[in-house]
Amino acid sequence: MASGKILVAQGGGPTAVINQSLVGVTLEARRFRNVELVYGARHGVRGIVNEDFYDLTQETSHNLELVANTPSSALGSTRDKPDIKYCQEIFKVLRAHQIEHFFYIGGNDSSDTVSIVSLEAQKAGYPLRCIHIPKTIDNDLVGNDHTPGFPSAARFVAQAFAGANLDNASLPGVYVGVVMGRHAGFLTAASALGKKFHDDGPHLIYLPERTFVLEKFLADVKATYERFGRCVIAVSEGIHDASGVPIASLLAKELEHDAHGNVQLSGNGALADLLCEEIKSKLKIKRVRGDTFGYLQRSFIGCVSDVDQREAREVGEKAVQFAMWGSCDGSVAIRRTGSYSVDYELLPLEAVAGKTRVMEDEFIASSGTDITDAFRLYLRPLLGSGMPDAFRLRAKPVTKLMNR
Amino acid sequence: MASGKILVAQGGGPTAVINQSLVGVTLEARRFRNVELVYGARHGVRGIVNEDFYDLTQETSHNLELVANTPSSALGSTRDKPDIKYCQEIFKVLRAHQIEHFFYIGGNDSSDTVSIVSLEAQKAGYPLRCIHIPKTIDNDLVGNDHTPGFPSAARFVAQAFAGANLDNASLPGVYVGVVMGRHAGFLTAASALGKKFHDDGPHLIYLPERTFVLEKFLADVKATYERFGRCVIAVSEGIHDASGVPIASLLAKELEHDAHGNVQLSGNGALADLLCEEIKSKLKIKRVRGDTFGYLQRSFIGCVSDVDQREAREVGEKAVQFAMWGSCDGSVAIRRTGSYSVDYELLPLEAVAGKTRVMEDEFIASSGTDITDAFRLYLRPLLGSGMPDAFRLRAKPVTKLMNR
Structure with a gap:
């Protein structure tokens, strides 16, 4: 023709x-x-x-x-x-x-x-x-x-956690940030690229490639909170229990499916709120905050x-x-x-077509709640130039006169 | 001494x-x-x-x-x-x-x-x-x-809504973005600075300076959705009913107060989820999404x-x-x-000390769901240089051959 x-x-x-x-x-x-x-x-x-x-x-x-x-x-x-x-x-x-x-x-x-x-x-x-x-x-x-599309969204997530970590260090408590990613944890894992100092958050990262066990989660948070006096957590919206049921759907009253049969995970704050509620009630930690990054992470201009x-x-x-x-x-x-x-x-x-890649094992730390240096090396060049950087005061503590 | x-x-x-x-x-x-x-x-x-x-x-x-x-x-x-x-x-x-x-x-x-x-x-x-x-x-x-601090947070909110509007135009539906601000609506109002074209969102803005009436809200959303085929909404976390009760607290099971007697409004997605649920059930609109900007708007690095x-x-x-x-x-x-x-x-x-400024009347449109040009002139210089800008295709539609 x-x-x-x-x-x-x-x-x-x-x-x-x-x-x-x-x-x-x-x-x-x-x-x-x-x-x-x-x-x-x-x-x-x-x-x-x-x-x-x-x-x-x-x-x-x-x-x-x-x-x-x-x-x-x-x-x-x-x-x-x-x-x-x-x-x-x-x-x-x-x-x-x-x-x-x-x-x-x-x-x-x-x-x-x-x-x-x-x-x-x-x-x-x-x-x-x-x-x-x-x-x-x-x-x-x-x-x-x-x-x-992934590198820019990853950059948003890394920058968001870099900021959330600074905020959490300033007013300590537990912070849960829920990141998009139904089956693959790449975007959630990108949160780790916002870390600079050894005690920076995210301290714990939960990926859909690993089974989510609530008791283990609470124990992890407790241990981190006791160690650092605070805890920043990155959670994939796609985390699920051993039988594959999304943790988010345990809360949702009415599951919404799209034409591809996918359950709607984004567009509500249910997962973050559920996890925060568990931390508050089970660990008796008072200041617990949850954010669901939602559509910001894929559409934020700038x-x-x-x-x-x-x-x-x-x-x-x-x-x-x-x-x-x-x-x-x-x-x-x-x-x-x-x-x-x-x-x-x-x-x-x-x-x-129709196939789904998930995070390779070499990218996930054996703890299951962190990523490896291999992932850092993989992702860093994709984030591009001009990544903002965080700095700390290094001033000396003043000698106490009153032993407080 | x-x-x-x-x-x-x-x-x-x-x-x-x-x-x-x-x-x-x-x-x-x-x-x-x-x-x-x-x-x-x-x-x-x-x-x-x-x-x-x-x-x-x-x-x-x-x-x-x-x-x-x-x-x-x-x-x-x-x-x-x-x-x-x-x-x-x-x-x-x-x-x-x-x-x-x-x-x-x-x-x-x-x-x-x-x-x-x-x-x-x-x-x-x-x-x-x-x-x-x-x-x-x-x-x-x-x-x-x-x-x-306000100008940078306002810039985040404006950029977030500029992006959310583009996202919503691409996959139409209703989008609710909840913004910080207990008593003053300035930060929520900043969402309007993300608008460029006349049909851009946010199409509706709800401020704590005006009483929130759920029935009026639903009527506004319905009218906007019918007009544009979509609707982007900016909502202050501090919106309240005629008696001053925060809409957010109508949902929250257990209200958390800080040392100043303030109810915790941020750190959960309850308000956005409540409003989305109302829109879904009352207006029978299928694609309804809510984001709570949470801590990102004050701590995002970059x-x-x-x-x-x-x-x-x-x-x-x-x-x-x-x-x-x-x-x-x-x-x-x-x-x-x-x-x-x-x-x-x-x-x-x-x-x-102890006094609270709220948005001046001259900054709020008579509709109560928009801001005035006076506010645009007030805020624009504060946002600083290098604000990202959104552009559209202006290509001509192709003549239909099959009358579809």
Whole structure:
């Protein structure tokens, strides 16, 4: 057909840098002589079915650069997970508009969507090049050293805990910070990168990769509180008991599920409040505070990793290059090639779609409540330049005159 | 006595710039020939009673500058509110160490403390110069155009809502963000400074200066949701019903009070969860999310107003200058002298202590759920330079071929 039309869309939870990938696709595609039009679908696959497109060819490069630096999905997003019927609707629209290339920027669920669309296109004999572009603050895509969006969210979490630790040192007590991450603890583990001095918090880190036992948790908190006179705790929203039941759902009255069958863990403060209540009542500690970082950690404007920005732009550019010069569908993946440098490859969609990466054992300390130096070395370069730093007074204590 | 000893301490909730004031006092005092020693009390007035002092004269100016740029009280803080007995204990220690000047950096409650200590010193005939240095993210000190710490917290809130709005536009629904501020709505109102386009959120702002009526709230949310297909809401933790009962306490099982008789409003997600539950059940809107900004808004490292930093440093310097060249106790206050410039004055302690400023009527829109341009003009210069900005795609919609 050679219509020269490409379509790009964004799916799943927004990130601080997902628009870099959108602009990477758009500007790179506009460089190709055989690309006549670049369409953007509003709100992911739903925008395809609804025939709701922007013509990104009619957008200045200047404004695209400004949008690239703006967090959250500029095209809008969706949580829809297309089944075969949904995909047939997608085809009808793609066919009508003679779309040749479909680029979908998203995480786990979106890679699954691309995989289904690709398969359905093949079955229908429709010549559609489908490329999945990685994005997720959870860092849970297999085959990737890390995923765009994660470094900026990790930076937010590290900075948040650096500040919370200073606050807690000033007015001592117990502080619980609940971090996003349904199955993978990477983002919660990033809290450790906010530590500087040996007695800084987070003193305890609870990841979904390890079974959460309330009695053990309380014993850990008690021991830490006795040692430091305070305790800062990082908890993943995805912590669960031995049978896999989320601790959060033990409290929630009515579980909300999305189209992918996922229970809603974010968007309420239940887990933090439950844990604080347990600490107050069982350990008799008076000053116990809990924060749920919620949507701030993925959408806060003004906390971004420059490394993440660059890479998010590059995965978009590479997606177009793989599509134009390659001959198969796939998922763009980040490979680490040095300390610190990366390169990109195109993985088969089935190698990524619907799979979930969790934290490798080498990243989790044997205690189960801390991370290892291997994780520190892994994450530090991703956080980018200009990380804020915390300093302490080193003044000498004054000799007591009254023996108080 | 002419011992040449001064004492500085920090009280109340930490801020992003409270150490600027500490370092302002320390470095300025060290310039005076008659100041021999600068002591810092650990954890506010409690550190005085416990005779727990650092000798800040033995601290390099380089490290002091690094500490100045670190958020949260470097000396540690306290919520203690000294009564007469407590003050007598303070005197015993001050007398033993021959302290001549007492600088206390803090908010409402701390100014009250300084006032009591000053009064007790006079009664006891003890020659103590007491200066209160303003600090509070709540911006609720009377006699001040604004208070150090507020601009940086306001910047965090504005940036948080700018991001939350983008997130909500991407995946539409209702978003409730709960902001600190027991009696004064300044910090919640700062959420409006994150708006850029006319349909941006926060679409509704609920302040403690106005009575909160649940039915009216639900009607507001419904109307906004119907108009924009989404709704971003900023809510002060201090919202209350007509009889003054905090809405948060309608949910809390066990109210926690501090030494000043204040109910604990922060440190749990109850209010956001309550409001979200009401919206879900009464308005039948599925995607409803709530975040409680909690301690992030006052302690996040890396989100600070440069204007706030400069002024926080200056109130510390001015406190020493007022003490050395003046002849009375008082509270340093910020006066706005231009758009934008400030000067400082020393107010009588009784003019500030124990009083609470709330938002002026001219800052609140007649709807009661928005702020005025007067407030925008008031707050904008305080947020400082380099505020992040959000941009949108302006591409043309593609003509539909299938009439979907």
